[in-house]
Amino acid sequence: MSPEQSVGLVSQGVTLVITLVMILIVPSLLVGLLVSIVQTATQIQEQTLSFLPRLIVTLLVLVFTGPWILRQIISLFQGIFQHIPGAIG
Template sequence: MSPATAVDLIRDGMSLIVLMALVIIGPGLIVGLIVSVFQAATQINEQTLSFLPRLIVTLLVIMVMGPWMLDRLLDHFNGILMDIPGLIG
């Protein structure tokens, strides 16, 4: 296996990880920002008010996007598995 091939495999894996993390974390960040703006406007300083909506949105995103993320992960794994003979020889 050449160093360029190894770098390509690592780059593809890292980009997949970043994409999956962004799908899960992104909506939670947006909801957290909206709740923070609401808290600042109303001067409500309750920590649990920002935690619960982010938790619910994160769980909903995992439930909705989970099959898609699993498909992408399995496609990546199967691609690497099928390329093993070509990478070794």
């Protein structure tokens, strides 16, 4: 396996990890920001108030994007396994 192929596989993996993390984290951050703004406007300073909406949004995003995430991971690993014979020989 040439260094270019190795770098390509690593960059695909890193790009996939960043994409998957962004898909799961960004909605949670937005909901947390929205809840914080509401807390500031109403002067409710309860620490646990922002936890439940963020948890629910994260779980909903995981439920709706879970099959796509799984397909992306499977596709990456299939590509890696297809490159194994070229790396050995």
